[in-house]
Amino acid sequence: MQSADLVRLAFRGLTRRAVRTTLTVLGIVVAxxxxxxxxxxxxxxxxxxxxxxxxxxPDLQVSxxxxxxxxxxxxxxxxxxxxxxxxxSKEYGFKSVTPxxxxxRSGGFDPAQSYLFYTYPAxxxxxxxxxxxxxxxxxxxxxxxxxxxxxxxxxxAAKNGNFKLGSDVRYNxxxxxxxxxxxxxSGGFSDSFILVPLTTMQKAQGLEGKVSVVAIKLDxxxxxxxxxxxxxxxxxxxxxxxxxFLKILDxxxxxSDAIRFGISLISLIVGGLAVANTVMMGVFERTREFGTMRxxxxxxxxxxxxxxxxxxxxxxxGGIGGVILGYGGILIVNxxxxxxxxxxxxxxxxxxxxxxxxxxxxxxxxAGLLPARNAGRIAITDALGxx
Amino acid sequence: xxKAEGISKIYPSGESMVTxxxxxxxxxxxxxxxxxxxxxxxxxxxxxxxxxxFDKPTAGQVIHQTPQQTTNLxxxxxxxxxxxxxxxxxxxxxxxxxxxxxxxxxxxxxxLTLLGIPVKERLERSxxxxxxxxxxxxxxxxxxxxxxxxxxxxxxxxxxxTNANLILADEPTGNLDSKTGAGILELLLGPxxxxxTVILITHDAEVAARADVRLYLRDGRLERVxxxxxxxx
Numbered sequence: 001m002q003s004a005d006l007v008r009l010a011f012r013g014l015t016r017r018a019v020r021t022t023l024t025v026l027g028i029v030v031a032x033x034x035x036x037x038x039x040x041x042x043x044x045x046x047x048x049x050x051x052x053x054x055x056x057x058p059d060l061q062v063s064x065x066x067x068x069x070x071x072x073x074x075x076x077x078x079x080x081x082x083x084x085x086x087x088x089s090k091e092y093g094f095k096s097v098t099p100x101x102x103x104x105r106s107g108g109f110d111p112a113q114s115y116l117f118y119t120y121p122a123x124x125x126x127x128x129x130x131x132x133x134x135x136x137x138x139x140x141x142x143x144x145x146x147x148x149x150x151x152x153x154x155x156x157a158a159k160n161g162n163f164k165l166g167s168d169v170r171y172n173x174x175x176x177x178x179x180x181x182x183x184x185x186s187g188g189f190s191d192s193f194i195l196v197p198l199t200t201m202q203k204a205q206g207l208e209g210k211v212s213v214v215a216i217k218l219d220x221x222x223x224x225x226x227x228x229x230x231x232x233x234x235x236x237x238x239x240x241x242x243x244x245f246l247k248i249l250d251x252x253x254x255x256s257d258a259i260r261f262g263i264s265l266i267s268l269i270v271g272g273l274a275v276a277n278t279v280m281m282g283v284f285e286r287t288r289e290f291g292t293m294r295x296x297x298x299x300x301x302x303x304x305x306x307x308x309x310x311x312x313x314x315x316x317x318g319g320i321g322g323v324i325l326g327y328g329g330i331l332i333v334n335x336x337x338x339x340x341x342x343x344x345x346x347x348x349x350x351x352x353x354x355x356x357x358x359x360x361x362x363x364x365x366x367a368g369l370l371p372a373r374n375a376g377r378i379a380i381t382d383a384l385g386x387x
Numbered sequence: 388x389x390k391a392e393g394i395s396k397i398y399p400s401g402e403s404m405v406t407x408x409x410x411x412x413x414x415x416x417x418x419x420x421x422x423x424x425x426x427x428x429x430x431x432x433x434x435x436x437x438x439x440x441f442d443k444p445t446a447g448q449v450i451h452q453t454p455q456q457t458t459n460l461x462x463x464x465x466x467x468x469x470x471x472x473x474x475x476x477x478x479x480x481x482x483x484x485x486x487x488x489x490x491x492x493x494x495x496x497x498x499l500t501l502l503g504i505p506v507k508e509r510l511e512r513s514x515x516x517x518x519x520x521x522x523x524x525x526x527x528x529x530x531x532x533x534x535x536x537x538x539x540x541x542x543x544x545x546x547x548x549t550n551a552n553l554i555l556a557d558e559p560t561g562n563l564d565s566k567t568g569a570g571i572l573e574l575l576l577g578p579x580x581x582x583x584t585v586i587l588i589t590h591d592a593e594v595a596a597r598a599d600v601r602l603y604l605r606d607g608r609l610e611r612v613x614x615x616x617x618x619x620x
Contacts, residue, residue, distance in 0.1 A: 012488040297473020
């Protein structure tokens with residue numbers, strides 16, 4: 001028998017109980033869609049960081065213990081390190097050396113009210129930190145703002161916090177920063193930044209003379225790895241390149257991928273059991289039919305393959321539907337995160353589509369194995385109702 | 388020609404053994420219709436299962452001879468036996484056993500599909516076969532849309548479409564009224580006139596009377612063999 005005939009027969013077998021088949025496929029669709037949406041978050045975050053880091057991130061980040069996956073580092077780097085590094089600018093090929101303090105204000109259950117404070121010497125200007133940044137309203141920070149309670153806010157942060165020129169941005173009970181400028185929307189991370197003069201934040205945190213990292217831009221970004229090694233050796237500090245940072249991030253996202261996949265595995269198992277149940281019921285109902293096929297001359301392997309194929313068709317249809325529904329879900333997630341932070345937090349990548357279809361295929365295979373084995377072993381005499 | 392040589396069947400039943408068929412030997416000749424007759428539990432179906440290779444005999448062997456080859460069915464592996472049935476045997480069942488998901492034509496096509504016959508040829512052969520039993524206008528109908536007699540005619544077409552040289556029919560008229568049953572019987576007698584071997588299981592005396600040879604079974608034993616007047620063995 002040709003494969004096309006077998007596929008046709010399998011489809012006929014499935015359409016015999018169209019409602020049951022449709023419900024089973026829908027079960028798989030929902031299971032795969034939830035997996036796709038869950039895992040698309042990891043893919044999206046990776047993509048965002050890859051795209052954004054080159055634009056916003058420095059070539060090197062120098063800190064005491066290195067930046068790990070636990071979040072923004074605490075300010076424990078002596079600011080004098082920045083001065084020492086700047087002194088070596090020519091020798092090491094530094095384009096700029098910027099002491100930076102990161103700070104996060106959590107908005108609790110409302111992510112729209114969480115802000116990332118990116119603080120650096122006010123005299124440095126915005127271009128070193130956010131290339132192509134333009135002021136939409138008000139003005140940029142200048143040297144005179146150092147130590148003052150002022151802030152320049154990104155467009156998304158302004159929208160989410162409803163900040164206008166002259167508004168107060170609350171950092172903690174005692175410290176409110178007056179908005180002196182609002183940036184134009186750039187469509188990235190920086191839209192959610194709140195830029196504050198370095199010493200202002202150091203005072204607010206009570207950590208004068210300390211910074212989170214020293215951010216370095218290089219004349220030749222291609223030499224980042226070699227320069228990082230030299231800095232580490234010469235200054236006994238951690239120096240991480242963008243690539244190091246991406247690796248850390250990838251590790252963190254991978255762990256979170258595993259957790260999210262674990263959660264979605266529950267729905268996949270339920271979907272798989274639904275397929276197994278449908279196929280098993282089909283085998284039970286069609287025992288006589290399979291017996292007739294065998295009597296006429298179909299080999300046991302033919303019946304086995306037919307049942308397995310039905311299971312695979314169910315799961316692959318569910319997988320395709322799941323990817324399509326998942327894509328719909330991703331669009332909704334991205335609509336939300338675009339409004340929140342100008343980023344697409346979820347992404348449907350080729351490898352995610354491939355993974356979803358592969359999982360569906362494995363699901364169908366596993367769900368169909370037992371019913372197929374049983375169908376192949378049907379005794380003709382029993383199936384035909386004899387003896 | 389199909390030869391049963393001392394085939395028997397003993398089933399375990401709890402701790403005891405039940406003899407469903409005592410050693411049975413008979414040669415089913417080409418061009419003849421043989422009816423296996425007997426009451427329920429006489430061993431007719433057991434005998435058919437063994438002859439068709441659906442079940443393995445406890446002892447003895449079933450040998451099928453064609454001008455081209457001699458095959459001991461008892462010694463074939465399951466897959467090979469299936470293939471042998473496909474190429475040489477045709478089956479007709481009391482409950483028609485058509486596949487409900489396939490149309491009349493697709494049911495007839497099914498064994499040709501298993502044989503790997505190209506689509507065009509199997510369409511032509513199945514249409515011609517259905518036309519020969521007067522079902523040319525019912526080719527696209529599904530079994531649920533056909534009467535019992537029509538379904539059995541489709542089943543006979545399915546049995547004959549591969550040019551099988553042995554037709555095994557289990558109570559082919561059992562579920563039909565006498566008029567329809569007579570028509571079906573005529574269709575089954577036809578292949579014998581063409582030189583094929585036809586074996587019928589029946590408990591209907593009228594059907595049995597049309598057979599060339601009648602094997603009477605009782606309690607798993609061949610009680611007697613009758614030959615229709617004028618029939619040649």
